[in-house]
Amino acid sequence: MMEENEDQPDGLGSRFSPQKENDEGSGFRLHMVTWNVATADPPDDVSSLLHLNSPTCPDIYVIGLQEVFSGPVRFISDMAFDDPWSYLFMSTLAPQGYFKVSSIRMQGLLLLFFSKLEHVPFIRNIQTTYTRTGIFGYWGNKGGVSISLSFYGHTLCFLNCHLAAHMKYATERVDEFEYILDTQTFDSIKAPRVLDHRLLFWFGDLNFRIQDHGMHFLRTCINNQNYSLLWSKDQLTMMKKKEPMLQEFEEGSLNFQPTYKFDLNANTYDSSGKKRKPAWTDRILWRLRSEAPTTEEKDKDKDPGLAEKLNQQEEAEEYPLKIRQDSYTSIMEYGISDHKPVLGIFTLELRKMYETPLVRLHAEGDWSADMDAMVIYCPLQPFATSSWDWIGLYKVGFTCVSDYITYTWVKDDEVPYNEELIQVYVSKEDIPVQGGECVLCYYSGTFQCVIGMSDSFKVHESKVAIEEGLVPEKVNGLDKVTAS
Structure with a gap:
């Protein structure tokens, strides 16, 4: 820390003097979007998607897209220049005072992280990675892309996934997710793996379906907004009951109509010959890491990383991090895809580790x-x-x-x-x-x-x-x- 120097040029003492420590903790608003865009070109306007007319401005935008068009010619041009979707969000948010901190693309999967300019110098150790799961693990049409970073000292990870399709592959979807978690690593002492981050967001076209119910019952529940009658047969909800790893993740109530599958440029569900059942394929979940080591972990012989875990526990007690979901919904006005975009708006309450x-x-x-x-x-x-x-x-x-x-x-x-x-x-x-x-x-x-x-x-x-x-x-x- 520097003291104000009388010999500094006029104005520099106040400019360069350190800010006051933050003891109370701060609230940061996070606006998340997940959308399978089904290879469509971007719409002309994304104001409602980003809530640009809201009186409360987010501190952070995280946008995860799936099935961004990746034909050979377009993909090569996108490697040299910003793809149309990235360009749209950048040109829309920059005049509002936001900066694209990081992005990663794996064929049709695209993940973008924007921040208000005032936070940019406090976002550090930014890393990205990806995992292919499609076609024997060699093709990037399915899998996950992630951004890992430190936000005022707190490790955050955003994992955008597109998992296996079709009703019968619920178990395979969980296997793919676990494979992504096991294979993605980062050059970080605090968070070398996805699950090591203090706060992890898992979102995307996770492709879980609503099983057992017939089409007539599904349509009736949706038309009457009796969504709770469908929750028990949502595959992700069902898989959470028997998969301990999934039980660590939280999700808001599904109080919006299923976001798949729609006729293009309409709010009517699939009227084609396939007549796909409506489903909540597009989801946003989060996991706040438990800081306290378990009884087994306290045995140093069994856990050589105990010292680091204890350090993290002490750090979490001194610099707490809490999360609250303020909104979880879909935006029905966009019809360019057979999926509707899903929004999650959160408040992160944290004490800054540095000011x-x-x-x-x-x-x-x-x-x-x-x-x-x-x-x-x-x-x-x-x-x-x-x-x-x-x-x-x-x-x-x-x-x-x-x-x-x-x-x-x-x-x-x-x-x-x-x-x-x-x-x-x-x-x-x-x-x-x-x-x-x-x-x-x-x-x-x-x-x-x-x-x-x-x-x-x-x-x-x-x-x-x-x-x-x-x-x-x-x-x-x-x-x-x-x-x-």
Whole structure:
């Protein structure tokens, strides 16, 4: 921690002084979506899906899609550019002040994690992985993709799955889920496996069906909104009664109509010759890890990881984490798929393990393309730097870490300022000519994430460009100038 320094330039003492510790705990709103989009192109508007008109803004969006179109030509282009679904969510959420922290895609499975900008420097150790289960484990049309991260020190994991289809494969679906849990690992001391995370969300097109009931009874219950009469024959509910591992997961009440299978562009269930039975195939469940070691685990000979478990228990007592589900429902207005999207809205109550970012940074002086500029940054606590650390300049409203105007390598361009502050040089040739509201982000090569972000500041329009009749032109995403 740094004390305020009287020798610092005007304003930097207050900018770089650490924030006050949070003793009471904070509530964070999490908006989750799962949707099997059945290879359809995105709709024009996802405002209702994201509750953009709600008076309460989420802190985090997690969006899991299944059956995103992955034909050979489209998939290759999606590898080079953002796929249409990712682009839609990024372009919709960026103007609302959200940043795409991470994403992972395995053929038709896509998982996106967005955060309010204010939380980005406190989201660390971001890792992704995937598991194929389709066609002998070699084809990625079924399986799971996951994002693991630390949110203010608490380990969270989001696992988006698409499991085996058809009524008779309930046991196989559980086997696939257990296989995914067993095979996915992360480079993390606290949470090397999926079940090691303090909070795990399991969601997606899990494909569990409603068995035994006939079509007429199903339709009658749905039309009368007597959903509770169907719960006992929901396969996932049935499997939880005999599978101890599933019993660790919680789920809200299914007080919305089954989300599969619908005629396209309609709210009527399958009228084709197959007449698939309606089912709650699309689900969101969660598991809050029990921190206390069992009696068996307390035997050190049987459990060499006992010390770590005890440390985690002490950490959980000092930094509690609670979860509350505020809403669990479907959105019926979207008809592009034979599935309806399912939403889960949660409140995470947690005590932050840290209140300050690893780095604070600030744009020194006036910025324009007429002069070289300086960034001043200050490490607030020791961390492992590397030659791959860089500082990016972004327009306000940027979508993700790669959406920079320009960047500078920290180690190549830094100039010591004093014992606590460091300057980094930015060439005027890299500063946008037309100016605009911008922010600076410090990206850590070690942590593979943004660990510090400046307040927004104005880059002034180039006076030289105006006097010489130069106008800005976009070239490869960067601002260049050409004679008018």
